[in-house]
Amino acid sequence: MGWMSRILGVIMAGSGGVLLIFGMDPTTGIFSYVYFFLGLLMMSMGFALITGGRQQQREQKPPPPTVTEIRCDNRECTFKEIRDFEKGDYILKPVDVPCPKCGGRMTVEGIYIVREEPEQTITI
């Protein structure tokens, strides 16, 4: 649900509230019941419109990209490269290109995604 229904919801809830208050006024007379229930109905429909679309938006987040981590086999050399995953990569695959730092052989040390952890709301 888009912004349109959100705005419509706010308007409906607002006018429902006005009707409700109008209905509770003893001077309105015999139709106060009608106003009262109409106000309740409009308010609940309005709130339903406001909150309705929220769930879907959260689900449509794309998964984080997969990255390939390449490291030099030489333990003293600290060269490390992180690039996007390419089809055919696998962990511990020997890489064809030599290390740009020392010219040694390199290996795929890891393929992973970095998950964004949702903020911890429960701290127990």
Place this chain on the structure above:
Amino acid sequence: MQIGLPTNDFSWIINLAFFAFILIFSLYGAKIQMWQWLKQIEAGLIELKRMMLESRQTAIDTFKIYGRTEKDVASEIDRWLDYFTIMPVDLDPAGILKRLDHLLDNRRDRFQEFVSELAPDATEIQVQSLENTLEVSQVLDLIFRIVRHFYILGKKTGSQIMIMQIQMQMPDLLRIAKAYFDAIAAFSDGKPIGDGIGPLVITKFAREQGATPDTYVHEISREVGYYPVEFEERTVLALRATGPGGTVGKPGFAVKKLVEENKGKIARIITVDAALKLEGEELGRVSEGTGAAIGDPGPEKHAIEQAATENGIGIEAIVIKEDEAAAIGVIPKQVIDSLPEVIERIKTAILKRTKPGDKIILAGIGNTIGIGL
């Protein structure tokens, strides 16, 4: 509002309306709620159907590059989406594990046959990954069909308990389906998954002790082999399924075979596997315990336990905690980062609980997709 004392001639209409309102809600409230729940199930069902159709399309797209036309692939996959396995009779439990193992073997043979027919140009490694892709589509198809069954049945019979059950389980079903749906991309591209941490630990450990892909002993049981390595005057048989194709192999029977081949010499069996974490536990947390950490339907775990019991071998397990999404989706960084700690714990276990000269079986359980030897 003037509740009570009506002062107008029309007030009886209003009063009637008021009582009718209360009557309707107290008598038909449940019906209204059923209607609401059915709508919620319907929304979930639409989502499940979308995931099912998209994963089916991914499976078709993955298969069609290996030599058959899209039309062929689509019709064959549809024929295979509801492939089933009938569990063996448990009224007569004698030999049930043997029968179950036989059925599982048959199932795997049929799968392999089907996949290699549908993807004639694929290599052995690709066939294994294709099998996994197909399995994920099957799971999504199954979830969709079961939920749809209860939805339609609930609608037909108006049975509250049927509708209630499915409505209450919907969030969990959607969560599981989402995990599988996200996983299919991993399988079709051959990316490593969280479940593969066991085999990865084994290879990292073995390489630290000087093993290479050439020292790996192939096929001691179906799609499983081991690295024989020396560690602190002990011989460690580091066992895992063969990668980087997607296979779990039959590591349980491999352990049993190794115990039989090295009669009396094995001092300890250590299994490493991914385990489901509880909500609130840290992703990638390492924990250890006693027993065989292997999540098969039964035969393999039984094989390990029996081999250990008959020969009086100590058995321990080290697990890495993951949620469903991590276990069947691309491996998250937190899980890979647990590697040093797992290896440290393995070394401690070996040094503390075995003597120099002993032989130890170290078995990494899990799917080896995207994890090389």
